[in-house]
Amino acid sequence: MASSDSKLPLKPIPGSYGLPFFGPMSDRHDYFYNQGRDKFFAERIKKYNSTVIRTNMPPGPFISSNPRVIALLDGVSFPTLFDNSKVDKRDVLDGTFMPSTSFTGGYRACAFQDTTEPSHALLKRFYLNFLASKHETFLPLFRNNLSDHFSDLEDKLAGKPDKASFNSSVGSATFNFLFRLLSDKDPSETIIGSDGPSLVQTWLAAQLAPLATLGLPRIFNYVEDFLIRSIPFPAWTVKSSYKKLYEGLSTAGTAILDEAGRVGIKRDEACHNLVFMLSFNAQGGLVNQFPILIKWLGLAGEGLHKQLAEEIRTVVKDEGGVSLRALDQMTLTKSVVYEVLRIEPAVPFQYAKAREDLVVESHDAAYEIKKGEMIFGYQPFATKDPKIFENxxxxxxxxxxxxxxxxxxRHVLWSNGPQTEEPTPDDKQCPAKNLVVLMCRLYLVEFFLRYDTFTFDFKPVVLGPDVTIKSLAKASSF
Structure with a gap:
């Protein structure tokens, strides 16, 4: 039995998995159709009077070999998922199932590897060193892509109908930035052309379909459930999309691939890992993160817009331009970004398996988890824990x-680790954690150097909001 120095009472973990097949199917329909994600967890917290519970997590039958999890639904228990001495992260990136490695050239990407696997530290150190080498490139390169993005929005608003898809526009800007960061070339110079975002979206959709819902009328729920959660989509359905991404990076990214070879990573393995990092980790995350940023900025209203514009323009004027030093002095801008990352993390789930028998604590009790049991964390409940955050x-x-x-x-956990900690080769924290924060801050800076405020609409979709820009008010003075 695991031991604990906790003074909290040791309690059995409440909850139920139900009957084989029928229990997971019932939970799956509650999660996707009957209750929805947040209510699914909230109802179970209320029912069992506990923020650590047993439940099934989709996709369940037939794709998951074992959908049973222990869910951590508060800010105290959730960080257990970051302790790599206690948990194993092997093949749990997507949850209770793993897409075929045929999607990634036969390789298990670094994100699917546990910290104890030899190639994990090698690949992650390679990522961290590469990002460090590009430190001086981030600002000018992203500013250039944002300039194209804002011009695109303005052009669309000037046309008919006079509205602009924010997601589409920012998706192109982020892909171009990421590809140029990796290769020093524009994707238009490769076989990818201007299709990068759509290629990524197609490739991701085939892998993550079992975790999604199409939002069809209720009458079609059982049809949808059967179509996307009875068997996995085979990799050959998106082979051409992935091939273009791979060939584009392989031909343009000779310098980074040469560097991978020098540190002992096979060229083919490095390229497949870089395509995964570019497409899944980076592009897949940022095309959700920026719409989330704009959504909450828009909901906050013109009062906050005015405060941000004043801070940003004052600091830029005093510093003589946009620089890392200038960004660091924008305290409200930084706070806004952290608050967005807290209130709606772009990747809301964490999974791991207990490496050993262990005891996990919530605010009120301690619970024993057995070796090999799957642990799940729902981050929005951890980062909106009312016992940690006021309002x-x-x-x-x-x-x-x-x-x-x-x-x-330290309670902002979006990066697979606390905001106060830095990623290392020996943990699973996002290697580009600081770059993501920087890009969000820089987005706000570039936005409010150009505009005073904006109007928008949004609708919830599977991952993040779908945002439409209705108007942009040009900066009145600067």
Whole structure:
């Protein structure tokens, strides 16, 4: 039995998996159709009076070999998933199932590997060193792509109908930035052309379809459930999309692939891993993160827009331009980004298997988890834990200002680790954690150097909001 120094009472983990097949199917329909994601967990917390529970997680039968999980639904228990001495992250990136390695050239990408696997540290150190070498490139390169993005939005708003798809526009900007960061070439110079975002979207959709819902009328729920969760989509259905991404990076990214060879990574393995990082980790995350950023910025209203514009323009004027030093002085801008990452993390799930018998604590009790059991964490409930954050469900732009605000950053967990910690080759924290924060801050800076405010609409979709820009008010003075 696992031992614990906790003074909290040791309790059995409540919850039920139900009968084989029927239990997972019932939970699956509650999760996707009857209750929805947040209510699915909230109802079970209420029913069992616990934030650590047993339940099934989709996709369940027939794709998951074992959909049973122990769910951690508070800010105290959730960080157990970051302790790699206690948990194993092998092949759990997507949850209770793993897409075929045929999607990734036969290789298990670094994100699917556990920290104990020899190639994990080698690949992650390679990523970290590459990002460090590009430190001086981030600002000018992303600013250039944002300039194209804002011009695109303005052109679309000037046409008919006078509205612009934010997701589509920012998706192109982020892909072009990421590809040029990796290869020093524009994707238009390769076989990819202007199709990068759609190629990524097609490739991702085939792998992640069992975790999605199409939002069809209720009458079609059982049809949809059968079509996308009875058998996995085979990799050959998106082979041409992946081949273009691979060939484009292989021909343009000779320098980074040469460097991979020098540190002992096979060229083919390196290229497949870089395509995965570019497409799944980076593009897949950012095309959700930026719409989430704009959604909460828009909902906050013109009052916050005015405060951000004043801070940004004052600092840029005093510093003589946009620089890392200038960005660091924009305290409200930083707080807004952290608050967005807290209130709606782009990747809401974490999975791991217990490496050993262990004891996990919530606010109120301790629970024993047996070796090999699957552990699941739902991050929005951890980062909106009302026992940690005051007005946890509200977007509070100033939340992370000052000494007390900075202390709360250890509870911002979007990067597969606390915001206060740095990624290393020996953990699973996002290697581009600091780059993502920087890009979000820089987006706000470039936006409010150009515009005073904006109007928008959004609708919820599977991953993040689908945002439409209705108007952009040009900066009145700067």
């Amino acid at each position: 946890a469900e509200d977007f509070v732009a100033h939340r992370f200002l000052g000494h007390d605000g900075e202390k709360l950053l």
